[in-house]
Amino acid sequence: MKRYLLAASAAALVTLGGLAPAWAEYQTAHRGGTMRLLARSSGGTLDPQINYTLQYWQIFQPIYDGLVTFKKADGNKGFEIVPDLAEALPEMSNDGKTLTFKLRKGIKFSTGQELTVKDVVASFQRIFKVSSPTAGSFYAGIVGADKCLAEAASCTLEGGVVADEAAGTITINLTAPDAEILSKLALPHASILPADTAAQDAGSAPVPGTGAYMISAYDPNKGMTLSRNPNFKEWSVDAQPDGYPDVVQYDFGLTEEAMVTAIQKGEADWMYDQPPTDRLVEIGTKYQDQVHISPLTAWWYAPLNVNLPPFDNVKARQAVSFAVDRNTLVNLFGGKVLAAPVCQVLPPNFPGHEPYCPYTKDPGTKWSAPDVEKAKQLVEESGTKGQKVTVVVEDTAVSRAIGVYLQSVLTDIGYVADVKPISSAIQFTYIQNTNNKVQMSVSQWYQDYPAASDFLNILFGCDSFHPGSDSSINMAGFCDKEIDKKMKDALALGVTDQAAADKMWAEIDKAVTDQAPAVPLFTPKHVDFVSKRTGNFLFNAQYYWIVTQSWVQ
């Protein structure tokens, strides 16, 4: 997923310099206080079924619950799916097409209203009624979803989500088995909200949840206040643990420079935005105990449009992959501590990842150095030398720097290249639309949930290519029927044998990499800069720092 638009997650926790306490028992002595968070701006709507930003998916964790959720634990344990509002993981029947959940009893919303199966049914209907951004992708496999997608206002999901009030169960029927359905149900878009929640974007009005905290004040121009949910009683430490601070004050509007200074002075506890590059040396030396660096299951890449010259020629695409010096790009991102070179699609420590690197001086499993001579030879062979190439990048310091570097690489191997930085607000949709005839761009993808399909199928599957649309995430326009069939086979295999499916995804990863519809650049790491008083820092692989599991006193 795109970092700005979607939630992200990470692979494993690695803390360098900072302390990473092991998952421990709740320590009452640290309970209380006000935690102060900072961000440059708000993350948009408060509606958990609509908001699709990392910023708010992270803050929604102690506020909302689904039937299942990702475990609130550090590192890769955060990829584990655990029962949340459901008593247990669902019973699967009907060849994996029917999931039956038993709802926990005694859970209340922050309004005091008790959670019932009616709330669950209404919440699933609401996903479609409010046109949740993932309604047509993640939840389209629920029986009745096609009608809901066609006529959202009258959505009933008849036969798709069925409640049994007496038994306290919810049955979800799928049109076909889906190996990833639990991951999809664990996302904030499947949060369970009160049945009477209006079927429209909640905007700046907080929606009641069942979590340990609730939003008690919100002004998108100023900030957000979280306070304890008075009706919360912990039912699962894995799914919705009680938090430490009494209040979480999240303020918006400062620059990254000002945020770093505020944390240094102890006036704030954490900043959502990444510290500016010119402050990294300072915080990495003088404040190293307050810095946490965590690798992410994410990918910076340069999609190459396989339907436009010169990259409609596979040799031209491979040439660029050979020529790009990943170490240079890593340095542009802030150095090897903050990123690692890659030359395949699936990030390290990710399901289906098997090290593979054909585009390096000594092809094998690891990138070592660019092979510019080979690149020039491929350009000659492709007959594309001298053609014009424009690289479209975001107008941010790092993206612009990468674009300028790629322009110099393209020039070096024989193209007439230029770089076009455009506003971050429009670049992501601009490069997706085939009408804009983008030959090459720079983008990022952060996983929605830990599955190889979330990279390979989403970014390079035929179903993700929609010519003429702003929502065509397969920016390369890559559609190889044979590879696409293998993806569908792997998805089906995952229902019964995930390990075998992951082996298949590894083969697909290699096949896509060989076709070079994108230049893999690097996998980034995440920097969290926290105040001196912040303790018990836990970095969850799925939702990053678990805010309320840290203490400030």
Add this chain to the structure above:
Amino acid sequence: MSDTTLSTAPVPARKGRGPWARAARRLWQNRSAMVALAIFLLIVAACLAAPLYARWAGVDPFQSTLDAVLKIDGVDVPVMEQSTEGLGLGYTPLGPTWNLKHYFLGADNQGRDVLARMLYGGLNSLWISAAATVLTLILGTAMGLAAGFFGGLTDTVLSRILDVLWAFPIYLLAISLSIVTLSEGLKIGPFVIESGSLWLPVIIIGIVYIPYVARPIRGQVLALRQSEFVLAAINLGVPGGRILWRDILPNVATTLIVFVPLMMALNMLTESALSFLSIGVQPPDASWGTIIQDGQALLYTRPWVALAPGLAIAVSVMALNVFGDGLRDALDPRSKIRLGRD
């Protein structure tokens, strides 16, 4: 009796000076204007020498050189330095060496020589501001002359067009035009300007400032239109175009000359602002505005990357304004012409 005796000797006849010579003399005697002109010409000369400097210093200001290592006083100095202390976070470009041969002002975040980029960038900034000034003066003068001289429907239509242009905040209009032309360039009939061309900022800046020139010119022409020599020419049946060219244009020429440095200063600021917002000069080309933008991310550790082009803009604009004031005083000491500020 007074010490002073009045001379009764005849005063020798002095050769009369023309108005241009008198103006040149007044300008020459205006020390601050001359110093300003000298400073500006020095900047122009330095910028024109950009290719020579790059060749002499052995640097390519448009090529990323992140792994370059310099030999300064026998010591190897990396252009980009990875922090090795603490967590090893950060990758810092070389700071100013104050040695003209080696990255005098240091490197930017691509490992490029900031001074070389500044000189090349200055060349673009100066060229764009000068070309936009010429364009503004040509279009503004044509509109002002036509509106003021022909009056009637011509005046009404042209004045409303100027009103529309005037009604937009300048930067908003420039930014809007830049965004529209940024991706696809500009295509008007057979004229095609590709995106990324330096002609795009020239045209955008040239257009947005037309009212600044056209309105005062129109006012002057309205007054001249009623003067006796123009009325006489009209009554004698001299064609309108000939009157405009021979009688009116020479009378507004001094105003136009005064406009040149003042418009250049204004255009330079506008070009920098657009480039700073990534909608002016496009990479890998540079201008002072784009270099400030590059330096923004290095303000804390390498402030000279942003400060140096900022100073260059400030000094150039100040020099042009001081020279422009001097020029105005020299050509017409009673003139009240001042450029408006948006």
